[in-house]
Amino acid sequence: MISSIQEAVLAANLRLAASGLVHLTWGNVSGLDRDRGVFYIKPSGIDYAKLQVTDLVGIRVTDGAVVDGHLRPSSDTPTHLALYRAWGNLGVGGICHTHSVRATAFAQAGRELPCFGTTHADHFFGPVPVCRDLTAAEVAEDYEGLTGAAIVSHFHQHHLNPVAMPAVLQAYHAPFTWGPHADKAVENAIALETCADMALQTLALNPTRPPLPPHLLEKHHLRKHGPDAYYGQTKESTGS
Numbered sequence: 650m651i652s653s654i655q656e657a658v659l660a661a662n663l664r665l666a667a668s669g670l671v672h673l674t675w676g677n678v679s680g681l682d683r684d685r686g687v688f689y690i691k692p693s694g695i696d697y698a699k700l701q702v703t704d705l706v707g708i709r710v711t712d713g714a715v716v717d718g719h720l721r722p723s724s725d726t727p728t729h730l731a732l733y734r735a736w737g738n739l740g741v742g743g744i745c746h747t748h749s750v751r752a753t754a755f756a757q758a759g760r761e762l763p764c765f766g767t768t769h770a771d772h773f774f775g776p777v778p779v780c781r782d783l784t785a786a787e788v789a790e791d792y793e794g795l796t797g798a799a800i801v802s803h804f805h806q807h808h809l810n811p812v813a814m815p816a817v818l819q820a821y822h823a824p825f826t827w828g829p830h831a832d833k834a835v836e837n838a839i840a841l842e843t844c845a846d847m848a849l850q851t852l853a854l855n856p857t858r859p860p861l862p863p864h865l866l867e868k869h870h871l872r873k874h875g876p877d878a879y880y881g882q883t884k885e886s887t888g889s
């Protein structure tokens with residue numbers, strides 16, 4: 650039987666394809682079924698236009714075993730697995746990987762994405778970090794799995810909260826984004842690409858522009874996220 654999580658992961662992959670952020674078959678989205686401890690991910694090398702819900706591959710979080718589907722999962726599956734293992738209990742329930750051009754340019758340059766304005770602050774609480782590239786030994790041992798481990802280690806070492814910073818730029822590679830579910834992970838990939846585009850244009854106009862001051866960063870992030878958030882609609886407020 651097809652679950653609502655599988656339907657949501659298919660929809661998120663199709664949304665990513667429609668967003669214009671991916672070319673060819675690059676990129677993938679996964680979503681976690683918390684009740685079953687299984688995440689569903691796009692199969693490797695399948696054209697988005699032909700993607701069916703039954704093509705999605707189910708991976709058990711505890712041991713990485715394929716428990717559902719008949720195709721080979723995305724080659725980035727071990728990276729997703731490492732992030733769910735580390736952060737699933739913090740609320741990460743969806744992960745998206747793209748090679749979207751502008752965010753990838755920052756990743757290739759080994760340069761964090763500075764927070765130059767409130768659009769960025771609304772989504773990412775500070776500069777989007779760059780995670781180191783892997784050593785030759787790490788690449789030979791378990792490239793995708795150790796990429797996930799390097800991302801988790803980077804966040805730990807730098808005291809970054811993956812809920813407040815739902816993105817990373819993998820050096821020489823590309824971004825990963827995440828969120829509470831697959832659709833939010835895609836939304837964060839779209840936000841990241843938009844912010845990278847804005848940052849490139851900001852740097853072109855003013856190469857020495859400093860980042861957004863902390864009081865504006867905090868105001869914009871915390872009014873949308875956190876215990877005192879008031880952006881958008883709540884049950885109590887439906888008006889302007």
Ligand SMILES: [Zn+2]
Binds near residue numbers: 676746747822823
């Ligand atoms: Zn990639």
